[in-house]
Structures are given as structure tokens and as C-alpha cells.
Amino acid sequence: MAFARSLGACGIPVIYVTDDTPLPGWSRFVRETVRWPGPHDEQAVPFLLDAAKRRGWHGYLLVAGGDAEVRLVSEHRARLAAAYSIILPDWQALSWLCEKPLLYKRAAELGVRTPSTHAFGSAEAIASADVRFPVVLKPNMGGGNNAFAKAKVIRADDMRSFQLAFRDACAQIGAQNVVVQELIPGGGESQFSYAALWNEGKPVAELTARRSRQYPVDFGYTSTCVEVLDEPEAAEAARTMLASVGFSGLVEVEFKRDGRDGALKLLDVNPRPWSWFGLCRAAGIDLGAMLWDVSQKRPVRPAAARQGVAWVYLVRDVVAAIALMRRGDIGAAAYMRSLRKARSWATFALDDPLPGLIDIPLTVWRVLTRRILG
Numbered sequence: 001m002a003f004a005r006s007l008g009a010c011g012i013p014v015i016y017v018t019d020d021t022p023l024p025g026w027s028r029f030v031r032e033t034v035r036w037p038g039p040h041d042e043q044a045v046p047f048l049l050d051a052a053k054r055r056g057w058h059g060y061l062l063v064a065g066g067d068a069e070v071r072l073v074s075e076h077r078a079r080l081a082a083a084y085s086i087i088l089p090d091w092q093a094l095s096w097l098c099e100k101p102l103l104y105k106r107a108a109e110l111g112v113r114t115p116s117t118h119a120f121g122s123a124e125a126i127a128s129a130d131v132r133f134p135v136v137l138k139p140n141m142g143g144g145n146n147a148f149a150k151a152k153v154i155r156a157d158d159m160r161s162f163q164l165a166f167r168d169a170c171a172q173i174g175a176q177n178v179v180v181q182e183l184i185p186g187g188g189e190s191q192f193s194y195a196a197l198w199n200e201g202k203p204v205a206e207l208t209a210r211r212s213r214q215y216p217v218d219f220g221y222t223s224t225c226v227e228v229l230d231e232p233e234a235a236e237a238a239r240t241m242l243a244s245v246g247f248s249g250l251v252e253v254e255f256k257r258d259g260r261d262g263a264l265k266l267l268d269v270n271p272r273p274w275s276w277f278g279l280c281r282a283a284g285i286d287l288g289a290m291l292w293d294v295s296q297k298r299p300v301r302p303a304a305a306r307q308g309v310a311w312v313y314l315v316r317d318v319v320a321a322i323a324l325m326r327r328g329d330i331g332a333a334a335y336m337r338s339l340r341k342a343r344s345w346a347t348f349a350l351d352d353p354l355p356g357l358i359d360i361p362l363t364v365w366r367v368l369t370r371r372i373l374g
Helices: 002-008 044-054 067-075 091-098 100-110 124-128 147-151 159-173 232-243 278-282 287-295 314-327 332-341 354-372
Strands: 014-018 030-035 135-139 154-156 178-182 191-199 202-215 222-228 249-257 264-270 310-312 342-345
Touching: 002 014, 002 278, 002 287, 067 091, 091 100, 100 232, 100 264, 124 159, 135 147, 135 159, 147 159, 154 159, 159 178, 191 232, 191 287, 202 232, 202 287, 202 314, 222 314, 232 249, 232 264, 249 287, 278 287, 278 310, 278 342, 310 332, 314 332, 314 354, 332 342
Parallel strands: 014 030, 310 342
Antiparallel strands: 135 154, 135 178, 191 202, 191 249, 202 222, 222 310, 249 264
């Protein structure tokens, strides 16, 4: 939605193609919402090619908004590029950033630190594994159409819970696709991101930020409060990784500072718009508008990000803050002061209020149906 707002504010018509949440379609900057079979359907590519002809989308900028969509567009880049403008590498290059075993292998080759990671060929192999708990289990790549992939990360604090989680994950995606990784201690305050637009192997515009709060608070699968903060080490490591594949497009690279040894360690690379994408525009680096300029072969003026500006997903951030208050990690007054930095909100915008109003009952419905009723 933040990406649509970025383009829409420049007068660029936006069409939202989705098989997921309808919320961005309520933005006044989205001209049309089109339902499609989704990136996992065998007709996904034919659908997009046919739409380019029938709907007059030929030459439109095609931007993948999720992990599965990224893989689809990258794997079929040659076919889709005949109908659309695409700023994304082909899968031969991009897989080194998207598939975690390849990502960590490339990082080791380039001297970029990562958490201790394990790979097991079967559920039986973990019985004698030398694993230091707690650990997290992740799919080798996001965007899968199963419960494990949608959960993104599962925590295990002992061998019994680890065995149960690993067997369940294996049944869904196979042992070879399950990544087991040490859980680096610390909350969101230890997690940093590099966000940027690249073109032909070089950065066009970039910034770094810290995940001040997240949900769940110990190892969040989503950010709830993110603040622009200069972190040169994260920028240097991210540039090293992205340059190694000649990257082009939007990207967020996630790191976590390990308090045990002080090292900044690479977690993930997301070559698509991310949850707090709106923060970039609020910080003076409008990556969405810049991506459009790059696609149109226009020059982009470099700019420095405004430090201390924050993005907040208020509905979830309140829940995270309550959890932190119960533990004594933050006081109510300190929490309220932190919100003064907010210049960008996950769903609400003064010039586009409807999605923010709809998001509240929509979130309550999701919590009720998924968390309470199952």
C-alpha cells in the first residue's frame, strides 16, 4: 500500500493484482484491483501475459509484492519482460539472495557474518544433532503456500519441541527445505535493516534503520516500530551481498547484532517492497518514485535520509508495547514519547485515510479467526 501511495502521489496509475488481502485496494491511489489465481497457480504467467494484451497493460512496470511473486517474476523474467518493464534480476542470480542456504553460502564466501545454521537430511538425523537451544526453523525461502511457510519462523527451546516442529515442517516442505538456525538473543532493538533501490549492480538510494519494536517481542515476524538510524556496518555488508549478483530493484536486507560477540549478522534479503516501506518516503528518500524514474530512464538525485524518523504499525505496536510493559522493559510515558517520532503509519495516511479505518476491524477479525478460533 505504501508503494501504491508513493506512485499514486506522482500521478502514476496503479493496478493491484492480488489473491491475498484486499486492504491496499481501498487506497484512493489504486485505480483498480484485479483478482488472479496467485503465484502458485500454473496459469499465473499466462494470466499476466494475457492481461497485458486484453487490459492494455503492455509496457507497465511490473513489481512483485511478495516472496512467491518475486520468484515467479524472476524465474519467468524473459517471458514477462516481453510484455512488462521489470527491474529485477533473473532467478539464476537472484536465488543467491532468496534461498537461505545459498544466501549463507555466498555470505561466507564474501566474509559477511551469519548466525550458526544447520541443515538436516531427515527428521531422524536430528536425534543426535549438536544444537544449542533456542533455535528457529525457517523455510529455505518465503512465499510458500503452506502453514510452515506462512508462519515464517518457528521457535524451539528444547530437543522435544525441536523434533516436533522439525517433523511437522518436513511433512509440509521436505527436510531439505527446512533451515535450522540459532536464535540470536535480543529483541527488535538489536535488529537493523538496509533499505535501498539498486540498478545494474549499484545503489541508487539507500538508508539504514533499526527495528525498535516487533511482534512477537522476542523474535518478531513483523515490525511494529522502525526508526531511521545510521548503521554503516549494515550498509557495507548489504552492498557486498547485492553487488555480488549485480542486483537491480527494491531491496531490504535484515541483520541482527549479536550481543555475545558484538557481530552484526545477516538474516534475510527481501527483494520487494517491505512492511515499513512508507518510512523511506517520510525520511526523504521516496524509493517508489525513484523506481519509476529508473524504469523511465530518468536521472535520480541522491539524497540523505532524515535520521530519527519513525514508522509505526499502531494496532500491533500497542500489543507489543503492552507485552514489553508487563516485563518492565518500557514504561507508558516512554512509549508515548517514542510515538512522537512517527512520521509514517502502516495503514493510515491523512491524504488516504480509508485503509487505516478499515484495517482496525480487519485486524480484529484476523486475530479472532486465526489466533482465537484457529
